[in-house]
Amino acid sequence: MNNKVILVVLDGLNYSVARDCMGYVDGLIEEQKASVYKLRSELPSLSRPLYECILTGVKPVNSGITHNQVCRLSKEDSIFSLARKAGLSTAAAAYHWVSELYNRAPYEPRRDRFTADTDLNIQYGVFYQWDHYPDEALFQDGDHLLKRHNPDFLLIHPMNIDDSGHKFGLDSRQYRNSARRADVILSEFLPDWLNEGYQVLITSDHGMNNDLSHGGTLPEEREVPLFVLGERFSHAPVAIEQTDICGLVCHLLNISHGKPFPMECLR
Template identity: 25%
Template sequence: MDFQLKRSQQLAEHVIVVSYDSFSEENWEMAKSLPNLEKLLQSGTYSTKLRSVYPTLTYTVHTTIVTGVYPDKHGIFHNNPLQPFIPEKDQKWFGIREAIKAPTIYDAVKKNKMTAAGLLWPVSGKSSIKFNMPEVHATGGENLALKVLKNGSAFFCLGLELRYGRYRKRVEQPYLDDFTTLCAVDTIKRKIPNLLLLHLIELDDAKHKYGTDSKEVKDAIVRMDKRLGDIQRAVEEAGIQENTVILVVGDHGQLDVRYKVCLNNLLQEQGLIFEEKGKMQWRAYLQSAGGGAYLHIKEGDEEAEALAFAVLENALKEEQYGIEKIFYRNELDALHVDPSITAMVEAKRGYCFDDRLEVPTLLDLDAIKMKYATHGYLPDKENYRCNFIASGPGIKKNHPLGPLEMVDIAPTLGAILGVDFTHGDGRVLGEIFG
């Protein structure tokens, strides 16, 4: 169905986007039976087949959600810019709107004289969002609170911190998502934005730490349902229920991992990673994306490229390295992977990749009794697609949908708000309206 709403055909004055991080189809049966999500389903339309982008990393996906284009166009190819040899905990993250190479839906909302709010939305620092508490990461001794103020809306953030900061324990869960939900309720009632972008993270954290089928994951899903109820009540108390659409969107799934594979050790054995004058250097380097890894080659070093390809092709033949497939540039074009990437490796189920050099090439997590899950894999892995719910005025009720694409969300948000945002790779999901 070819569907486009012009500005004068606005469906609703307000849209709340709840990014339910790591909410995938494997969680559907449990989540849909809980009261607040069930309420949204009864009054809305839904799919368990929302296809993410590759690699399925949080910042890459969230940038697609707000731009409606794939990573090869928006430029956020990973959570972190390339930083060889720097430990993951010390790496800088993409955080500033300026890093995004495409228009965003919140920019379009502002141009149409409407207001946007953002709460822990990735890559939104120093953006046009009027009421903004961006997700930022403090590294190298930075003060997190000051970094939030510097990159967000200072007075807005200060007010939220003064009212609700006592409920937060740094970034520990469930306190962080409880705090963010309190901030969302406050923002809905005090600011009544036309667009609210909200990122809730507990489910993702629980899967990473405890595995995908753990008690902690089930507990997180129950708590998340309460948060959805709090948001729905805030909409009612703000008196905007008849003019608000709520979207709940998963960004990726997760898969349980037994083996971490440190493929950079193989590149080092071939002299492509080496020490010179007391510093580590590289001609070829694999940047882990969890279930995938990017191969970076120093510009113009054709010899390094050929050697690196040979290393990976030999590793592909060895079961222990857990490589399912190597994607070369022509295949990466079809997957919309950033053009700077030379090649990419995809992990088999049960495996993931790790950048480190100071550890053995193969780490058996079962041997150290460690539970772990991660993402970054191809979006079409079994039971790995995401869930999507849209509920509110003008939305079909209790209506199941088929497969959707992550790039379709931004133009659909535009259609609901009466903003033309159809320039990108996605389409307006006209089938949800009725």
């Protein structure tokens, strides 16, 4: 049984846009090779608080990471820290706020952009600080980390969908086309990752609204997808919370965690 996991967080991807625009991933669902669940993001529906929520299973109002300007290390057990305690290897190609949450804060590009330190929670990393950093490059960064370091847990976190939403809004061709481009990129990498035995989860932190923002309680801001692919998933129609993702990944990694997760979605 393969216990390795890739978690892809497509920043800012609304559930309806994901279902309308991601034809490759939806084709895998039609062939019963993947499943999708509708999740409701925790509040506030902002990025840094929800990175912490996804990666620790703790709601923002409880973690203290309540807005994007909170720049400090996480105080919670995360997928990264739990994996390291279990002796597993970790990697991330992600926005620099992830480095600030789990490695070092504040982020210093010359020190932290390229990370290789087995004593850190994220041992191998390629981090970026530009919202327009191309998704194509970011996925290549993640795939490079996979091929070079063969991590047990890999986070891949591109930003272009969110960037398009902030510039053009939910009901824009630019936002929808950013989701379509992410789908095309995934079609290049997913077959290899699955053939290598990785269990893959694809989700988002939050959605988007027509005010070019997010952070509130509107369904379009909170409803996000969770696609699951791999031999370990049951594809059963179960209810999943955003706070369940951490425990689900930890269970797939076969590490002790104490986090909530829906056992029914696994074989």
